[in-house]
Amino acid sequence: MRIAVDAMGGDHAPTAELDGAVAAAREGAEIVVVGDEARLREELKHREVARLPISVHHASQVVAMGEHPSQAFKRKPDSSMRVCFDLVKRKQAAALVSAGNSGAMLACGLFVLGRIGGVDRPGIVTSFPVQGGQCVLLDMGANVDLKPPNLAQFAVLGAVYAKTLHAKPRPRVGLLSNGAEAHKGTELTREAHKLLSRPRAPLDFEYVGYVEGRDIFSGRIDVVVTDGFTGNVLLKTAEGVAEALARMLRDAISESTLSKAGGLLLRRSFREMKRKLDWAEYGGAPLLGVKGVAMICHGASPARAIKHAILSARTFMSAGLLGGLEEAIGRQRPIWEAVA
Amino acid sequence: MRIAVDAMGGDHAPTAELDGAVAAAREGAEIVVVGDEARLREELKHREVARLPISVHHASQVVAMGEHPSQAFKRKPDSSMRVCFDLVKRKQAAALVSAGNSGAMLACGLFVLGRIGGVDRPGIVTSFPVQGGQCVLLDMGANVDLKPPNLAQFAVLGAVYAKTLHAKPRPRVGLLSNGAEAHKGTELTREAHKLLSRPRAPLDFEYVGYVEGRDIFSGRIDVVVTDGFTGNVLLKTAEGVAEALARMLRDAISESTLSKAGGLLLRRSFREMKRKLDWAEYGGAPLLGVKGVAMICHGASPARAIKHAILSARTFMSAGLLGGLEEAIGRQRPIWEAVA
Numbered sequence: 001m002r003i004a005v006d007a008m009g010g011d012h013a014p015t016a017e018l019d020g021a022v023a024a025a026r027e028g029a030e031i032v033v034v035g036d037e038a039r040l041r042e043e044l045k046h047r048e049v050a051r052l053p054i055s056v057h058h059a060s061q062v063v064a065m066g067e068h069p070s071q072a073f074k075r076k077p078d079s080s081m082r083v084c085f086d087l088v089k090r091k092q093a094a095a096l097v098s099a100g101n102s103g104a105m106l107a108c109g110l111f112v113l114g115r116i117g118g119v120d121r122p123g124i125v126t127s128f129p130v131q132g133g134q135c136v137l138l139d140m141g142a143n144v145d146l147k148p149p150n151l152a153q154f155a156v157l158g159a160v161y162a163k164t165l166h167a168k169p170r171p172r173v174g175l176l177s178n179g180a181e182a183h184k185g186t187e188l189t190r191e192a193h194k195l196l197s198r199p200r201a202p203l204d205f206e207y208v209g210y211v212e213g214r215d216i217f218s219g220r221i222d223v224v225v226t227d228g229f230t231g232n233v234l235l236k237t238a239e240g241v242a243e244a245l246a247r248m249l250r251d252a253i254s255e256s257t258l259s260k261a262g263g264l265l266l267r268r269s270f271r272e273m274k275r276k277l278d279w280a281e282y283g284g285a286p287l288l289g290v291k292g293v294a295m296i297c298h299g300a301s302p303a304r305a306i307k308h309a310i311l312s313a314r315t316f317m318s319a320g321l322l323g324g325l326e327e328a329i330g331r332q333r334p335i336w337e338a339v340a
Numbered sequence: 341m342r343i344a345v346d347a348m349g350g351d352h353a354p355t356a357e358l359d360g361a362v363a364a365a366r367e368g369a370e371i372v373v374v375g376d377e378a379r380l381r382e383e384l385k386h387r388e389v390a391r392l393p394i395s396v397h398h399a400s401q402v403v404a405m406g407e408h409p410s411q412a413f414k415r416k417p418d419s420s421m422r423v424c425f426d427l428v429k430r431k432q433a434a435a436l437v438s439a440g441n442s443g444a445m446l447a448c449g450l451f452v453l454g455r456i457g458g459v460d461r462p463g464i465v466t467s468f469p470v471q472g473g474q475c476v477l478l479d480m481g482a483n484v485d486l487k488p489p490n491l492a493q494f495a496v497l498g499a500v501y502a503k504t505l506h507a508k509p510r511p512r513v514g515l516l517s518n519g520a521e522a523h524k525g526t527e528l529t530r531e532a533h534k535l536l537s538r539p540r541a542p543l544d545f546e547y548v549g550y551v552e553g554r555d556i557f558s559g560r561i562d563v564v565v566t567d568g569f570t571g572n573v574l575l576k577t578a579e580g581v582a583e584a585l586a587r588m589l590r591d592a593i594s595e596s597t598l599s600k601a602g603g604l605l606l607r608r609s610f611r612e613m614k615r616k617l618d619w620a621e622y623g624g625a626p627l628l629g630v631k632g633v634a635m636i637c638h639g640a641s642p643a644r645a646i647k648h649a650i651l652s653a654r655t656f657m658s659a660g661l662l663g664g665l666e667e668a669i670g671r672q673r674p675i676w677e678a679v680a
Contacts, residue, residue: 141518144524144525145527176573178481178484178568178569178572181406185484185569213573213574213580214576214580214583216580217581229518229525229526230570230573232518232552233516233552233566234553234573234574234577236552236554237556237574237577237581238577240554240555240557241578241581241582242581244470244471244557245581247471252606258605259605259608262603262604263606264602265598265599265601265605266592266593266606267602268599
């Protein structure tokens with residue numbers, strides 16, 4: 001179960017990638033780091049890796065963050081990112097992790113690994129810590145202009161994820177909208193709502209209909225489905241609000257001697273709270289719907305996010321996520337195929 | 341400058357509406373409450389209103405929350421909401437406030453007041469308290485399926501709002517997207533971006549291009565423009581995150597005797613922070629683009645939100661918001677008219 005790590009992709013490459021890989025290897029993950037071999041070997045000399053299961057695989061090119069995804073894919077066949085996908089395709093690695101250009105990762109996923117039969121568009125999945133558990137969200141940014149069958153496919157993919165990773169035997173799946181009533185939503189959501197409300201195959205999950213932005217954090221919904229534009233806005237808004245509140249809390253604490261003393265007493269609780277909210281801890285969002293396990297990390301990922309993504313990839317493989325997705329899509333594809 | 345208040349519209353009608361109206365009247369606002377006259381007069385008997393500038397105007401019907409907007413508009417010509425719009429149309433009131441069915445309010449705005457020449461769709465505006473000021477957002481839910489010219493119109497409307505209400509001589513206006521690069525976004529945002537990047541008339545504001553969900557809270561942007569579906573999801577997500585964090589903070593404080601003591605010491609700072617975040621305090625979002633000042637309140641608005649909306653309506657009138665909108669739209673309409 002070797003995991004390929006793109007060592008050159010992120011904003012802090014290769015430092016964050018190597019530190020993350022080393023930390024994950026210490027917890028027993030077998031890793032191949034991919035990138036400029038001379039540089040990576042030099043960097044690894046400064047780390048205690050003698051007995052760790054880490055190898056190096058050379059790749060001569062690097063995809064930059066601002067590069068146009070499909071052009072990067074065509075022009076850089078030996079990029080560290082693309083080579084990671086090739087390793088998975090050739091079964092020389094079981095999964096891959098990259099903090100590089102996410103559009104280019106989507107292109108690699110589509111053209112190197114290919115899609116699971118029945119899936120038209122893969123989606124990026126993330127999960128939020130919410131009241132009493134986790135809420136799965138997709139798509140977080142892979143696809144902006146979608147058709148109703150794509151959202152129905154995301155519902156199936158997200159439900160398998162919640163079932164496999166969060167031990168929900170029959171996940172509650174909602175469609176993100178601007179209100180609960182059926183006349184709300186866009187043309188896209190109204191058509192997807194019809195597909196899921198009167199499904200042409202038995203559903204593996206409970207479809208709860210339209211849900212709103214605040215329902216995500218309530219703990220009453222296990223999976224929320226939306227297009228990648230809205231999902232991305234939602235994710236970044238949530239981050240922005242959390243940052244703004246943390247700033248306000250800091251200001252409130254530093255306001256007076258009395259509140260400083262209060263803050264000091266509360267320090268341990270605050271640290272614990274911060275950890276729960278720190279999405280860097282939960283680094284790595286899988287690209288669901290391609291034939292392989294590919295973890296997309298935020299470009300600014302620190303080492304602990306890379307480590308977390310590697311360990312998550314290992315969990316996904318042990319849990320048999322990929323097989324579960326293929327099976328569920330195969331069984332439920334009549335839901336959207338009558339329409340597509 | 342009399343303000344019409346729909347006393348029957350909200351979830352807590354008429355209690356919240358009357359209490360809010362009385363509180364605003366104590367601060368000098370002249371008010372006409374609209375609804376079932378016998379009931380309202382009876383209710384007002386229990387409040388100290390003898391010397392306050394509050395009158396009652398009868399309306400025999402009420403629009404329910406779940407009613408289909410355009411049907412409610414057609415079938416209930418004497419609803420408390422519609423009568424408020426009629427009063428403004430006939431210049432018997434200068435503005436109106438309602439916590440009723442927001443879709444029906446949009447219908448009343450379009451069919452009773454009519455649109456400002458050059459505006460195809462009115463938008464609901466809200467503003468968030470952010471680092472060092474306020475950030476204006478529209479549309480928060482009036483329109484879901486839009487065309488690029490609508491977003492360009494929202495940019496002009498939002499800029500006038502920021503200029504007039506937040507004293508920004510040249511507001512920085514951004515278009516909400518899933519990334520800063522020009523190839524990001526949807527077909528809708530890419531076309532709107534073109535209109536605003538190479539405008540066919542001088543802009544009253546600084547167009548900063550694509551912005552992301554987290555930029556809203558940074559204080560670097562004065563106005564964020566988006567469609568009503570995305571805007572509504574964003575607003576409710578922000579509320580959901582704030583609620584979830586407040587809950588976590590409460591739990592952290594109650595965790596141990598030590599943290600309880602810390603919480604006690606911090607109490608005043610927390611209260612202050614909570615006030616800043618409490619969107620009920622900032623109740624009332626104007627429907628911009630119609631020929632009149634119409635404030636839409638959340639259905640669950642408590643009295644202080646109603647009061648705040650009434651006082652905001654008064655501020656909008658004193659500041660000459662409506663005239664400013666008409667003038668700015670008239671001057672900048674070449675931006676989108678070449679395309680529409």
